[in-house]
Amino acid sequence: MADLETFRADTRIWLEANCPPEMREPVRDESDIYWGGRRATFKNDAQKAWLEACVAKGYTVPSWPQAYGGAGLSPAEAKVLREEMARIGARPPLSSFGIWMLGPALLHFGTEGQKQRFLNEIARGEIRWCQGYSEPGSGSDLVSLQTFGEDKGDSWVVNGQKVWTSYADHADWIFCLVRTDKDNKYGGITFMLFDMASPGVTTKPILLISGNSPFCETFFDDVTVPKSYGDDCPAYVGEINRGWDVAKYLLGHEREMISGADGGDRTAGIGAAMKRHASKLGDDLDPVLRAELAMFDVDALAYTAMGEKFLDEIKVGKAHPAQPNMMKYAGTELNKRRHELMMAVGGSRSLEWDSDATEGGKPSRSWLRTKANSIEGGTSEVMLNVIAKRILDLPGA
Amino acid sequence: MPLYHNEDQAMLADTARGFIAEEGNIAKQLRHWRDRNCKDGFGHGLWKQMAEMGFTGMLVDEADGGLGMGHVEAGIVLEEIGRNLTPSPFLTSSVLAATALKHGSDDLKGRYLPGLIAGDSVFAVAIDETAKHRPSRIATRAEKSGNGFRLTGSKSFVIHGSSSDMIVVAARTSGGDEDADGITLFAVPKDASGMSHDAVRLVDSSMATHTRFDGVELDGDAVIGEIDGGRAVLDAMLLAGRVGAAAEGVGVARGAMDMTVDYLKQRKQFGKLIGEFQALQHRASHLYSEVEIARAATIKAQQLLDGGSAHADLMASVAKAKVAKTARLAVQEGVQMHGGIGMTDEYDIGLYMKRDRALAEFLGDAHFHANRVAELSGY
Numbered sequence: 001m002a003d004l005e006t007f008r009a010d011t012r013i014w015l016e017a018n019c020p021p022e023m024r025e026p027v028r029d030e031s032d033i034y035w036g037g038r039r040a041t042f043k044n045d046a047q048k049a050w051l052e053a054c055v056a057k058g059y060t061v062p063s064w065p066q067a068y069g070g071a072g073l074s075p076a077e078a079k080v081l082r083e084e085m086a087r088i089g090a091r092p093p094l095s096s097f098g099i100w101m102l103g104p105a106l107l108h109f110g111t112e113g114q115k116q117r118f119l120n121e122i123a124r125g126e127i128r129w130c131q132g133y134s135e136p137g138s139g140s141d142l143v144s145l146q147t148f149g150e151d152k153g154d155s156w157v158v159n160g161q162k163v164w165t166s167y168a169d170h171a172d173w174i175f176c177l178v179r180t181d182k183d184n185k186y187g188g189i190t191f192m193l194f195d196m197a198s199p200g201v202t203t204k205p206i207l208l209i210s211g212n213s214p215f216c217e218t219f220f221d222d223v224t225v226p227k228s229y230g231d232d233c234p235a236y237v238g239e240i241n242r243g244w245d246v247a248k249y250l251l252g253h254e255r256e257m258i259s260g261a262d263g264g265d266r267t268a269g270i271g272a273a274m275k276r277h278a279s280k281l282g283d284d285l286d287p288v289l290r291a292e293l294a295m296f297d298v299d300a301l302a303y304t305a306m307g308e309k310f311l312d313e314i315k316v317g318k319a320h321p322a323q324p325n326m327m328k329y330a331g332t333e334l335n336k337r338r339h340e341l342m343m344a345v346g347g348s349r350s351l352e353w354d355s356d357a358t359e360g361g362k363p364s365r366s367w368l369r370t371k372a373n374s375i376e377g378g379t380s381e382v383m384l385n386v387i388a389k390r391i392l393d394l395p396g397a
Numbered sequence: 398m399p400l401y402h403n404e405d406q407a408m409l410a411d412t413a414r415g416f417i418a419e420e421g422n423i424a425k426q427l428r429h430w431r432d433r434n435c436k437d438g439f440g441h442g443l444w445k446q447m448a449e450m451g452f453t454g455m456l457v458d459e460a461d462g463g464l465g466m467g468h469v470e471a472g473i474v475l476e477e478i479g480r481n482l483t484p485s486p487f488l489t490s491s492v493l494a495a496t497a498l499k500h501g502s503d504d505l506k507g508r509y510l511p512g513l514i515a516g517d518s519v520f521a522v523a524i525d526e527t528a529k530h531r532p533s534r535i536a537t538r539a540e541k542s543g544n545g546f547r548l549t550g551s552k553s554f555v556i557h558g559s560s561s562d563m564i565v566v567a568a569r570t571s572g573g574d575e576d577a578d579g580i581t582l583f584a585v586p587k588d589a590s591g592m593s594h595d596a597v598r599l600v601d602s603s604m605a606t607h608t609r610f611d612g613v614e615l616d617g618d619a620v621i622g623e624i625d626g627g628r629a630v631l632d633a634m635l636l637a638g639r640v641g642a643a644a645e646g647v648g649v650a651r652g653a654m655d656m657t658v659d660y661l662k663q664r665k666q667f668g669k670l671i672g673e674f675q676a677l678q679h680r681a682s683h684l685y686s687e688v689e690i691a692r693a694a695t696i697k698a699q700q701l702l703d704g705g706s707a708h709a710d711l712m713a714s715v716a717k718a719k720v721a722k723t724a725r726l727a728v729q730e731g732v733q734m735h736g737g738i739g740m741t742d743e744y745d746i747g748l749y750m751k752r753d754r755a756l757a758e759f760l761g762d763a764h765f766h767a768n769r770v771a772e773l774s775g776y
Binding site for chain 2: 269271272274275285290291293294295297298299301302303305306308309310312313315316318323326329330381383384385387388391392393394395396
């Protein structure tokens with residue numbers, strides 16, 4: 001414990017010296033988030049300085065081993081760092097699907113060569129990854145995916161289409177599920193890594209009901225993917241035709257991430273803030289709305305306790321392996337409800353689509369965005385199916 | 398502190414689960430006493446056994462002969478009581494009254510705690526005066542009379558009131574009915590003259606009383622804590638009781654859910670187990686999620702209470718409201734998914750529905766506590 005307190009004190013000093021004041025302001029919009037990659041530009045010097053300080057310290061991926069660009073922090077130390085960053089409102093220096101998704105998969109399944117190359121690139125923010133999972137005909141039933149890689153000896157030639165590829169139009173590389181055996185449903189998928197600049201790859205943004213386009217359709221027309229990128233660095237994670245194992249592992253991570261189980265304020269109570277918001281708009285909370293907010297806060301605060309319990313249990317291997325599905329289900333449904341209530345409190349003001357007062361329709365766009373929470377990363381209905389089968393052991397589930 | 402049971406607590410949970418399933422199960426206790434129209438509504442034999450297990454005095458300080466355990470431990474016992482619908486004075490005696498007595502004089506402790514620890518005494522608490530829990534308003538009055546007090550007024554929903562050796566009564570010694578100050582808590586012995594009980598059997602077969610105090614003469618040493626300063630003791634007692642009731646409610650919810658999920662795996666219709674139907678699977682999965690969350694909130698409240706945290710009060714209301722909503726869902730889904738037999742007295746699932754109704758009402762229902770969450774949060 002004494003060591004942890006020393007670590008906390010050191011961390012405070014380090015943050016004080018290295019986190020620029022601008023990076024302690026709340027994230028206002030997309031341009032405040034630094035995603036990294038070959039084409040990334042910094043919004044300002046503070047963003048650049050903050051990233052560089054964190055890269056040098058291993059704090060873009062604090063719990064990864066130092067050999068791969070991390071700081072090798074223990075879970076307890078990582079928690080202290082998160083707490084200290086939250087205390088001063090420090091922004092994450094780098095956001096990326098490489099950190100959240102590919103990284104964990106490589107740490108678990110990757111070869112030493114893959115780790116050395118890709119994890120270090122991710123940690124330094126030099127490469128921006130996107131995820132190629134869903135297809136037009138394969139959403140909830142992901143394993144039916146059809147994108148096919150034809151074996152050409154030293155390479156595959158990939159043809160097919162992905163959809164809901166997050167930020168594919170900004171990504172440098174893709175980690176992609178590709179069918180390599182048409183006769184084996186689960187045992188015929190390979191988890192491939194390739195460059196989005198490869199000839200034959202095209203992307204097309206999808207305009208969503210929120211008016212934003214965070215997702216793309218991604219097309220592969222005779223894309224050649226080499227089987228290896230050098231010594232001990234294959235172009236696939238895990239084994240050929242065993243990509244489903246990697247995908248399942250990663251889906252668990254994605255569900256944890258979407259469930260917000262890793263903290264954040266979106267599961268906390270909102271009633272007090274909503275009362276202040278209402279009075280700023282010149283109103284008081286309608287009693288029935290207040291009651292709904294109170295019921296929501298009960299659920300939200302209870303869910304926060306569940307998130308804490310879940311993380312505590314994960315650390316010591318006590319959590320049921322299918323528990324992330326429960327967390328994802330409950331967390332996303334809660335977040336949708338939260339935004340419904342926020343819209344209700346905002347009244348007609350929250351309907352404004354492009355006014356300055358709403359910073360370009362933030363309330364309504366965020367509200368619409370949350371509707372995807374219970375679809376992406378496995379729908380609520382799929383989560384309920386998984387709970388029925390793996391936790392409740394119901395027949396035929 | 399991690400939000401799961403440590404080794405000692407896990408051992409206690411194993412012990413409590415085995416013991417209460419064996420001795421406190423529905424056939425042996427709830428149905429047994431109900432079908433004999435028992436005036437107490439619970440078995441004194443089991444109470445004595447619970448004393449031998451060390452349960453009755455688990456919250457009592459070691460210096461006073463108890464085990465000096467916390468609310469996580471009490472919650473472990475309560476969850477098993479809830480799961481087995483065990484009629485027991487544990488919550489009113491070992492949690493509520495025991496918490497009040499922590500604030501009592503050595504004389505009061507000496508008078509009442511040995512009987513509790515030995516399983517010879519049963520205690521009740523008299524708080525509510527109307528049909529809804531509203532402890533902010535206390536109209537029962539205690540006026541100075543010689544060296545003591547004269548107690549006048551009436552209380553409702555006094556669980557185990559007519560079976561108790563002592564009742565903790567919240568009364569007003571000064572101020573108006575709605576004042577926060579001016580409350581005093583009294584330990585009223587069962588033979589106090591002027592105290593009368595109108596005993597009623599509740600929907601869950603438990604026994605409660607409408608209790609009248611017609612100029613009940615009490616010695617000065619019946620006061621628990623400070624004269625006019627009883628609100629703090631009352632709040633501490635309510636806090637402990639609410640967290641305890643939440644734990645018992647988690648047990649009710651889990652018991653009903655487990656029974657229902659088992660039934661989905663046995664009952665066949667249309668040539669299939671009904672658990673194969675996705676319409677029922679999804680509802681069962683949703684229920685599972687809610688029960689897990691309610692349980693986490695309850696353990697969080699227990700830990701905050703044991704740690705003396707200022708947030709314990711908020712979390713206690715979160716837990717009580719969340720559990721009330723969740724247990725309600727569990728018993729309603731339970732009866733519905735059992736179909737026709739869920740409506741019969743022969744099957745136990747209906748007993749869960751009855752118990753949930755009474756337990757959720759005790760010390761404030763989901764509406765009361767959601768409102769309290771709003772007030773404590775500043776809106």
